[in-house]
Amino acid sequence: MYLTSMVFLLLGSSSMLMMSLICLYKSTGYFVEWEIISINSNSVVMTLILDWMSLMFLGFVMLISSMVLYYSGGYMEGDFNMNRFIYLVLMFVVSMVALIISPNMISILLGWDGLGLVSYCLVIYYQNEKSGAAGMLTALSNRIGDVAILLTISLMSAYGGWNFVFYLNSICGEATMQPLVFLVMLAAMTKSAQIPFSAWLPAAMAAPTPVSALVHSSTLVTAGVYLLVRFEPAMHGGLCSQVLLLLGCSTMFMAGLGANFEYDLKKIIALSTLSQLGVMMSILGFGLPDLAFFHLLSHALFKALLFMCAGVVIHSAKDYQDIRMMGGLVKFMPLTTFYMNLANLALCGMPFMAGFYSKDLILEMAFMGTINYISFLMYVFATGLTVCYTARLVYYSVTGGFNMGSLHTVNDESGLLTSPMVLLALGAVTVGSILSWLIVPYPYMICLSSYYKSLVLLVCSLGAWVGYALNLGSFLYILNSFKYYKSVVFSGSMWFLPFLSTQNIMHGTLLNGFGVYKMGDQGWFENKGGYNLHSHLMKSSGLLEKMQDNSIKIYMITFLFWAVLSIVLL
Secondary structure, eight states, X not given: OHHHHHHHHHHHHXXXXXXXXXXXXXXXXXXXXXXXXXXXXXXXXXXXXXXXXXXXXXXXXXXXXXXXXXXXXXXXXXXXXXXXXXXXXXXXXXXXXXXXXXXXXXXXXXXXXXXXXXXXXXXXXXXXXXXXXXXXXXXXXXHHHHHHHXXXXXXXXXXTOOXXXXXXXXXXXXXXXHHHHHHHHHHHHHHTTOTTSOTHHHHGGXXXXXXXXXXXXXXXXXXXXXXHHHHHHHHTTSHHHHHHHHHHHHHHHHHHHHHTTOOBHHHHHHHHHHHHHHHHHHHHHTTOHHHHHHHHHHHHHHHHHHHHHHHHHHHHTTTOOBGGGOOOGGGTOHHHHHHHHHHHHHHHTOTXXXXXXXXXXXXXXXXXXXXXXXXXXXXXXXXXXXXXHHHHHIIIIISSOOOSOSOOOOOOOOHHHHTHHHHHHHHHHHHHHHHHHHHOOSOOOOOOOHHHHHHHHHHHHHHHHHHHHHHHSTHHHHHHSGGGHHHHHHHHTGGGHHHHHHHHIIIIIHHHHHHHHHHIIIIIHHHHTHHHHHHHHHHHHHHHHHHTTTOHHHHHHHHHHHHHHHHHHO
C-alpha cells in the first residue's frame, strides 16, 4: 500500500512541478469557481486557485510525502496498525492540498481543520499518557487558530463573499479591515507555533518519526506561513507587520537558545524547525513574501532529510532519543551520517547549498532594511545559535565517544530507510540555486558595508566553534552546576512556555470554563431558557387541550369572564 501511494504521489509531484514551471514561464494562473448555494447576497462557492505558487508548493508537498511513505514502509514495519498509519498520512496530505489550492476562506477552513484533526490522531498514535497530553496540547493550541478563521469568515461575509484574493489590494487595505488581518495573523501564528503558541511543536514529537518528517517540514507548520504569504498585501506596512516581525524574531531566538540545552534528538530538530519558522515569519513582517516562500520550500527538503536521518539513528540505537547515549555513529552508519551532515550544513547556510540561497538573502535584506536594534540583535544571535546547536548535535551523535554499550545493532543495512534520502539529499544541495533562478529571476539590489556583509560568516564560524569546542571541555560542567541552574532551566525550557501552556490552562482556564458551563449552559440558561420555554409550551398546550374537550366548566368560566369584562367596560 505504501508503495502504491508513493508512486501515485511521485507522479503527482512531477506533474505539479511541470505545471508550475509553465505558469511561471507564461505568467499565468487559473481560477476555477463552482457555486454550490446562494443565500441572500452571499454565495457559497467551491474555488480553486492554480498559479505557480500553489502548484510549486503542491509539488514539494507531494514529493516529500512520497518519500516519507516509502520511508514509513521500513520504519513502521511490524506495526499492527500500519495501514491505519498510511491512511492517516494520506488524509494529512489531502488536507494540505485542500488548504494550498483554496482561495476561499470556507474551503481553507476544511483543510485547516483537517490538518488539526489528523495531526491530533497522529500525535496520539502510540496511545500512551505522554502522547495523549502532547496531542491535547496540539489540538487546543490549534483550536485558537480555527476560531480565528471562523471569525474571519464572519467578518468577510460583510463584503458579499469569502474569496480573499479579490479583496486583498482594495478592501483589506482599509483601516476597518485591520481586525480581519489580525485574526488571519493569529490563526497563522497558532499553526506555525509562534510565541506564545510555541509549546505544542516540540511536544508533537511524540508522534512517529515519519510523521515528524512530513508534518514539521512541509505541511502542518508551514500552513500558517503559506496563508500569510497569500494575505501579505493586506498586512503590508501596518501594525500587524511590526508585531509579526518582533514575534518572529523572538521565536527564532528562543528556539535557537532552547535547542542548545536540549538532549532529545527529535526535540532539537523540532526547535530548529521552530527557529526557521521564526525566520519566515519575521521576513513576512518586512513585506517580502517571495523570500519567505523561497525559504519555506528550500527548508522543507533538508528538514525532512534531517528527520529521516534522526529516525534511522533512533531506530538503530535501541530506540534511544537522548544524544548523550549515542556518539561515534560515523563508524557504524556512514551513509546516514553523510546525509545528516549534508542536511545540517544546508540548515546552517553553508555556501552554495539549499539553505544558503534563501537564508543569506533574507539576512542581507533584513540588515539592509529599516530594522530596529532589538530585531537586528535577535537575527544575529539566532543565526549563530543555529550553527551552535548543529555543531553540538554533530559532536554528541556523529563524532565523540561511542556510548551505546556492547549490545547494539547500529548499521545502514535497511534500504527502505536510506533509499528515500537520496532524492532529498540531492534537493538539499541543488534546489536552493534552482529556486533562486526561478522565484527571484531579477537581482535584489543589496548595498551593505563589508562589516555587515561578513557578519553572517563571522557569526556562523563563531557559533560552530562555540557549539563544538565548548562541549569538549569543562564548560558543560560549569553550566550544569547549581550556580547557573536557574539560567539553564529558563533557557532550556523555551522560556517556560510549556508550563504556561499546560498547567495554567488545566488549572485555570479549563476549570473556570467548566464552572461557567455548569452554571450557565446547565444552570441558569437551561432553567430560564430551553427548559423554561418547554414547560411554558407544555402548560399552554395543556390549556388548549382542555378548552377543546367540550367541557361545560370551561364554557361557564369563559362566559362569566366575558360577562364581567363587558360590565366593567360599559
